[in-house]
Amino acid sequence: MTDKLHKIIAPFVGETGGLxxxxxxxxxxxxxxxxxxxxxxxxxxxxTKAEVKxxxxxxxxxxDQRAGANHVxxxxxxxxxxxxxxxxxxxxxERFALKLGETDLARELTIEPVYCLGLCSVSPAAExxxxxxxxxxxxKIAKRxxx
Amino acid sequence: MIKIYVPxxxxxxxxxxxxxxxxxxxxxxxxxASVQMVRNGSRGMHWLEPLVEVEQGGKRxxxxxxxxxxxxxxxxxxFLTKADHQSCIGEVDAxxxxxxxxxxxxxxxxxxxxxxxxAYAAQGGLAGLKRAIELSREEIVGEVMLSGLRxxxxxxxxxxxxxxxxxxxxxxxxxxxxxxxxxxxxxxxxRMIMEGDPxxxxxxxxxxxxxxxxxxxxxxxxxxxxxxxxxxxxxIEIARENNLLGENVLGSNHAFxxxxxxxxxxxxxxxETSLLESLEGKRGQVRAKPPLPAxxxxxxxxxxxxxxxxxxxxxxxxAKGGQFYADYGMGKSKGTLAxxxxxxxxxxxxxxxxxxxxxxxxxxDFGGGTRSGRPFRAVQIGGPLGAYLPEDLLDLxxxxxxxxxxxxxVGHGGLVVFDDQVNLREQAHYAFEFCxxxxxxxxxxxxxxxxxxxxxxxxxxxGEDWAQxxxxxxxxxxxxxxxxxxxxxxxxxxxxxxxxKHFPDDFEPDHAVRAAE
Numbered sequence: 001m002t003d004k005l006h007k008i009i010a011p012f013v014g015e016t017g018g019l020x021x022x023x024x025x026x027x028x029x030x031x032x033x034x035x036x037x038x039x040x041x042x043x044x045x046x047x048t049k050a051e052v053k054x055x056x057x058x059x060x061x062x063x064d065q066r067a068g069a070n071h072v073x074x075x076x077x078x079x080x081x082x083x084x085x086x087x088x089x090x091x092x093x094e095r096f097a098l099k100l101g102e103t104d105l106a107r108e109l110t111i112e113p114v115y116c117l118g119l120c121s122v123s124p125a126a127e128x129x130x131x132x133x134x135x136x137x138x139x140k141i142a143k144r145x146x147x
Numbered sequence: 148m149i150k151i152y153v154p155x156x157x158x159x160x161x162x163x164x165x166x167x168x169x170x171x172x173x174x175x176x177x178x179x180a181s182v183q184m185v186r187n188g189s190r191g192m193h194w195l196e197p198l199v200e201v202e203q204g205g206k207r208x209x210x211x212x213x214x215x216x217x218x219x220x221x222x223x224x225x226f227l228t229k230a231d232h233q234s235c236i237g238e239v240d241a242x243x244x245x246x247x248x249x250x251x252x253x254x255x256x257x258x259x260x261x262x263x264x265x266a267y268a269a270q271g272g273l274a275g276l277k278r279a280i281e282l283s284r285e286e287i288v289g290e291v292m293l294s295g296l297r298x299x300x301x302x303x304x305x306x307x308x309x310x311x312x313x314x315x316x317x318x319x320x321x322x323x324x325x326x327x328x329x330x331x332x333x334x335x336x337x338r339m340i341m342e343g344d345p346x347x348x349x350x351x352x353x354x355x356x357x358x359x360x361x362x363x364x365x366x367x368x369x370x371x372x373x374x375x376x377x378x379x380x381x382x383i384e385i386a387r388e389n390n391l392l393g394e395n396v397l398g399s400n401h402a403f404x405x406x407x408x409x410x411x412x413x414x415x416x417x418x419e420t421s422l423l424e425s426l427e428g429k430r431g432q433v434r435a436k437p438p439l440p441a442x443x444x445x446x447x448x449x450x451x452x453x454x455x456x457x458x459x460x461x462x463x464x465x466a467k468g469g470q471f472y473a474d475y476g477m478g479k480s481k482g483t484l485a486x487x488x489x490x491x492x493x494x495x496x497x498x499x500x501x502x503x504x505x506x507x508x509x510x511x512d513f514g515g516g517t518r519s520g521r522p523f524r525a526v527q528i529g530g531p532l533g534a535y536l537p538e539d540l541l542d543l544x545x546x547x548x549x550x551x552x553x554x555x556x557v558g559h560g561g562l563v564v565f566d567d568q569v570n571l572r573e574q575a576h577y578a579f580e581f582c583x584x585x586x587x588x589x590x591x592x593x594x595x596x597x598x599x600x601x602x603x604x605x606x607x608x609x610g611e612d613w614a615q616x617x618x619x620x621x622x623x624x625x626x627x628x629x630x631x632x633x634x635x636x637x638x639x640x641x642x643x644x645x646x647x648k649h650f651p652d653d654f655e656p657d658h659a660v661r662a663a664e
Contacts, residue, residue, distance in 0.1 A: 016365065017408050019428035024370075024409060051429075058430040058587075059411035061370055077332030078527055081577070082490035082565045083518070115414060115581070116330055117371050118338040120563065121193035121488060121495030122158050130373075134161030134196075 005040045013044050019055055023062055031066040068103045068110035070145045073127040074136075076100075076113040079120035088124050089113075091138040096145075109145065148183050149227045152200040152207070154257065156189035156342050157374045158335070163214060164197040170218040171199070178222055188343015190257035191497030192244055194518075200239055201227055209239040244513060249475065250499045251483050252460050253336075256343035262381055264389055267346045273391070275465030279354045280399045287358035288314050291461065293469025295481030300326055300417070300454030301529060301558045302634075303547045309451060312441040313359040316449035321361035323352050324426065324445060324452045327368040327375070328410055328417040331530025333561030336485040336497060337455035341368075341375040344459075345382035346391070349405070351458035353396055354465055356403035359451050364405030367422050370412055379407050414531075414585040418633050419452040421587055432587045433633045454559070456485055477503035480546035480557075488514045490527075490563035507541040510564060521566035525650065527574075529558020531581050532638035534645035535571060554645060571650035576604035578642040586635060593636025596627045600643070610656030617654065620647070 008029055012022035019041060026037055033056060042049040056062045074092065076085055089100055096109055103110040119125035122134030128144035153159075153168040168184060175182045192198060195211035199221075202208075208230045210221060217234065224232040236242060250256075259266040267273065279287050292307030313321060325348065329337040341348060352364045368376055383405065386392045394402045408426055410416050416425045420434035423445050444450025460482065464472045473481045480502035486509055488495050493515035500509075506526060510516070517523055525535045534555035536543075543549055547557055565574075579600030588594045600623055606616045624640035631637040647654055 016406075017426045017428040020411055020425065021409070021428075024411065045428075054430050055428070058432075059413050061412035075332075077581075078531060078574070078577070079332045079490040079561075079563045081574075082563055082569065114371065115585070116332045117157075117161075118329060118335040119158050119161050120333045120335055120490065120561065121492075121497075122161060122196070123490060123495075125161065132157055132161035134158060 001034065001036050002040055005034070005037055006044070009037075009041055009044050019045055019047075019052065020059070023056060023059075027062060032063045035064070065103070066107065068107045070109045071129055072109065072111045072141060072145065073114040073117075074100070074111065074141075075115070075117050075119070075123070075125045077116045079116075080124040083123040085124040088126075088136065088138060092141060095138055095142060148181050150183050150185060150202040151227075152185045152187045153197060154189045155186035155261070155374065155378070156196070156257075157338060157372070158193045159189055159196040159198070160374065162196050166215040167197045167199065167213050167218065170215040171221075174218050174222050180222070180227060182227065185260045187259065188256045188261050189339055190239060190245060191253065191339065192242065192494070193496040194494045195236065198239070203228060203230065207239045209236040209242070210234045211236045244494060244496070244498075247513070248499050249483050249501055251463050251472070251475070252347070252456060253340060253344070253485060253497065253499045254463070255347065256340055259344070261343050261345055261378055262385060264346060264385055264391070267344070271466065272346055272462070273350060273397075275462035276350050276354055276391070276397060279357050279465050280397060280401065284314055284358060284360060287354065287465070290465055290469040291358065294460075294464040294472040295469075295476070295479070296457065296460055296464065296472065297480070297547065298454060299456035299460070299484070299559065301331075301556070303557065306453070306457055309441055309453075310355070310358055312439070313361070313449045313451045316442055318449050320363070320446075320448050321359060322445045322448060322450040323355045323359070323361045323364035323405070324423065324450055325352060325364065325366040325458055326417060326419060326422055326452055326454050327366050327372075328422060329372075329455070329559070330369060330414040330417050331532075331559050331561055333489040333527065333530060333563035334487050334559045335489070336487055336560060338372050338375055339497060340455060340459050341372070342378050345379050346386065347459045347462055348379075348455060349382060349386050349391060351461040352405055353391065353403045354461050355451055355453070355458060357396070357401050359449075361451065362402045362404070364403065365426060365445070366405060366407045367410060367416070367426055368407050369410045369416075376407060376409060383407070413587075414581075415587045415635055418635060420633070422452070423450065430587070432589045433635075435632060456559075475501035477501070477544065477546050478548055480548065484545070484557065484560045486545070487559075487561045488564070489561055491517045491519055491566050492562075492564045493518045502546040503544045505542050505544055506536070506562070509545070509562060510541065514564065517564060517566045519566045519568075521568065523564065524567045524569050525565045525571060525574075527563040527565070527642065528561070529556045530561055531578065532634060532641055533558045533561075534641050535574060535649060536645065537649040540649075554641065554648075556641075571646040571653040572604070572608060575643040575646040576601065576608070578639055579604060582635060582639040590630070590632040590636060592627045592630035593632070593639070596623055596631075596636060597639065599623055600627075600639070607654060607656075613656050
């Protein structure tokens with residue numbers, strides 16, 4: 001594990017903002033940031049473990065656990081609120097018996113809030129497994145999840 | 148060979164444009180039709196997306212809201228040569244939504260192939276950079292000063308003054324940093340132009356480099372914009388191959404190069420000092436000002452930090468002169484603004500117009516009223532830190548000064564429309580929740596104030612010590628305005644106080660609560 005992390009992180013040392021880019025790269029490869037990432041990055045970037053941990057915990061994108069096999073992000077910002085995102089979230093929570101921000105025990109599904117996808121002219125918006133959904137409703141989202 | 152345009156813009160893609168493009172190519176092959184597919188940006192008529200355009204006799208004919216299941220019927224109706232399918236909206240350029248606009252910054256967006264540098268140049272691109280190369284630094288800054296351009300990210304600071312400060316600073320290295328961390332709900336102009344006309348941003352940054360003496364640029368892009376990332380990276384490669392970037396920009400003795408940096412999901416990184424911290428690979432915590440980033444910015448070097456649209460306005464200012472740009476607009480609000488119609492609106496999309504038109508014109512004439520068809524109730528202008536305004540203020544002209552007089556701001560030009568189903572107390576509550584979620588935590592008024600705000604709002608909602616909590620709310624807002632380090636905490640009170648001022652009924656304790664007391 002440590003060797004693998006070393007290999008992913010090393011090319012970013014010396015780059016502008018390299019630590020953040022390195023964390024993106026690790027997460028793209030592994031689906032999350034394992035604990036071992038902290039000492040490895042600290043050593044490579046020559047900073048303290050606290051500094052690495054501080055950066056990871058600051059940014060919403062970085063996760064310490066793999067998301068579910070299906071990953072739904074629902075926009076909960078104002079524009080989508082004006083088109084019923086609160087009701088959409090409630091419908092999804094009921095349909096999948098999951099609260100916003102949770103992953104089910106079988107790790108089949110994660111539903112998370114997102115603050116704006118830049119699709120405010122076609123609200124409400126969501127993203128299912130990396131694919132954008134405009135004028136979203138629970139059926140549209142469920143279809144993508146099941147597909 | 149018939150040219151077909153299917154947008155690659157995220158809004159179009161979110162409504163199925165990728166599938167439509169694929170289906171058209173498959174069907175064309177089946178029918179042996181010779182077509183050339185261009186993935187353009189969006190025209191900004193997002194309620195018509197996916198909007199397929201076909202070049203017929205030199206005109207671009209539009210087919211709106213095309214679903215992949217419509218594709219075979221389009222071919223049956225001979226849409227490559229005729230305009231009689233039920234989805235046909237006629238010539239796209241003649242559409243009243245576009246014909247009434249003044250597209251300076253978005254002149255090419257949706258029209259050209261975003262990655263075709265020749266098409267870019269043929270449509271007026273590169274003229275600004277070519278002229279800048281002939282000018283001295285002072286002359287370039289002078290043009291920007293003359294244009295009256297103000298920062299389009301939200302603060303509205305005069306761009307020329309910023310340019311002059313960076314230009315006159317002495318340093319071995321200076322930077323251009325483009326703030327593409329467009330996190331405000333209701334805004335998508337940055338995304339649209341980065342996806343639809345990336346060379347415009349690259350050209351604007353190169354001109355800025357020449358103007359202030361910077362050789363290196365960064366685009367700080369939010370991670371929620373994967374399409375923009377892909378397009379920008381491809382465009383930068385093409386720009387390097389064609390000497391638009393590199394050691395000798397367009398054959399001159401000026402060097403300028405840039406790269407994209409991807410953020411990691413923090414709204415606060417749209418604040419310029421937080422953005423710089425993040426770009427240095429740290430937590431995106433706000434810095435105290437002074438020192439100004441113009442003097443001590445990225446890695447302590449003089450840095451010109453500008454929003455995407457500010458930088459994208461620069462090529463036309465240099466190409467046509469600062470005065471040309473300044474002739475648009477009113478008062479101290481010069482030029483055009485890319486208004487974004489969002490939320491509960493029938494015709495959501497982008498309207499670029501000179502400053503001075505009214506909110507009513509934007510919402511009713513361009514926007515066609517609410518999408519739900521219910522009565523209009525409120526509009527939030529300028530993102531999550533912007534004011535909620537009621538119907539009787541819709542005749543205000545949109546310019547920086549007039550809105551400021553009414554406790555509102557243009558912000559990044561986003562308008563989020565709400566119908567009569569909205570409860571403004573809930574929206575005020577959300578403003579605090581959002582601030583609590585996104586506060587960087589550096590200063591106490593914002594970090595703690597946001598949480599206290601949500602608690603106060605909960606008590607107001609329940610009618611608990613209602614009168615005292617309403618006073619407490621005013622007090623808290625005053626403290627956050629006066630004491631916060633940056634606009635996050637300092638402007639969160641704007642949506643809260645505007646909601647309270649213009650929609651007091653929504654803050655009254657519920658009848659049920661009152662009955663129970």
